[in-house]
Amino acid sequence: MSWSIESVREAPVRPEEVYRFYIEPATWGRWGHNTRWARADGPLTEGSIVNVKAGYGAVYPVRVVRIVPDRLIVCEVTPRGLLITNSFEVTPADAGARLRHTIGVGGRFAGLTRRLGFPWLYRRLLAKETRRLVALVRENGPGDPEGNA
Numbered sequence: 430m431s432w433s434i435e436s437v438r439e440a441p442v443r444p445e446e447v448y449r450f451y452i453e454p455a456t457w458g459r460w461g462h463n464t465r466w467a468r469a470d471g472p473l474t475e476g477s478i479v480n481v482k483a484g485y486g487a488v489y490p491v492r493v494v495r496i497v498p499d500r501l502i503v504c505e506v507t508p509r510g511l512l513i514t515n516s517f518e519v520t521p522a523d524a525g526a527r528l529r530h531t532i533g534v535g536g537r538f539a540g541l542t543r544r545l546g547f548p549w550l551y552r553r554l555l556a557k558e559t560r561r562l563v564a565l566v567r568e569n570g571p572g573d574p575e576g577n578a
Contacts, residue, residue, distance in 0.1 A: 437528065
């Protein structure tokens with residue numbers, strides 16, 4: 430039994446400023462809901478693998494499955510018995526930008542994670558993630574998302 434959740438947030442930032450954080454894995458640990466750090470061997474493209482250390486210590490290979498430049502990145506990770514799809518999307522909005530982050534969970538253990546309350550937990554974590562990302566964008570302003578000149 431698969432499930433999905435999302436967090437949508439509008440903020441007075443420019444979409445391209447948000448997208449800079451999506452496309453730079455070195456920043457994921459600063460805003461990602463369950464990410465200590467992330468590393469890739471070059472610029473992200475469809476098919477790229479990003480090694481991501483989860484908040485509980487495990488390191489997973491995360492595959493970038495779709496990129497729409499300046500708008501969307503979709504990634505998949507397959508912990509045992511699960512297929513987790515994360516989507517990070519930014520579009521223009523009256524306020525500046527609309528961020529839409531989603532998590533989809535499928536696989537053999539998806540029903541168990543649902544019964545254990547993971548959707549409730551991850552809904553809260555995604556809201557915190559989008560809030561943290563907006564704060565980082567506002568803090569860093571135009572330029573390098575890692576804070577370099």
